[in-house]
Amino acid sequence: MSGAVITAALAFGFAALGLALVMNLWRLFRGPGLADRILALDTMVINVIGLIVLAGIAHGSGTAFEAALLLAMVGFVGTVAYAKFLLRGDIIE
Known part of the structure; x- marks a missing residue:
């Protein structure tokens, strides 16, 4: 039962x-x-981080969480x- 719920939640x-x-x-x-x-x-x-975490949960891989953190x-x-470039026009001061 719980495996089906996790599969549905991942989907x-x-x-x-x-x-x-x-x-x-x-x-x-646009x-x-x-x-x-x-x-x-x-x-x-942020959404790609969520996808990486979900893929890590689906495959049982701990490496995916490190990739999400990076x-x-x-x-x-x-x-x-x-944002700094937008505000000041220069990134490095």
Whole structure:
């Protein structure tokens, strides 16, 4: 019983995050401003982290969680760099 529930929850999670990625891609290409595109990229990173975690749960792999952590750190630094560039026009002072 519990295996079927976990399988259904994983399927729902993959579908929801896939739909969220499609909507983020739409905002990335149609975003009215640069700030909207930066937020779409940041949200895409968060959704991909969720997909990596779900894949790790589905396959029973502990390495996926380390990959998700690394992507979270790189995504945070990238978002800060994009925002700083948007505000100041220069990343390195």
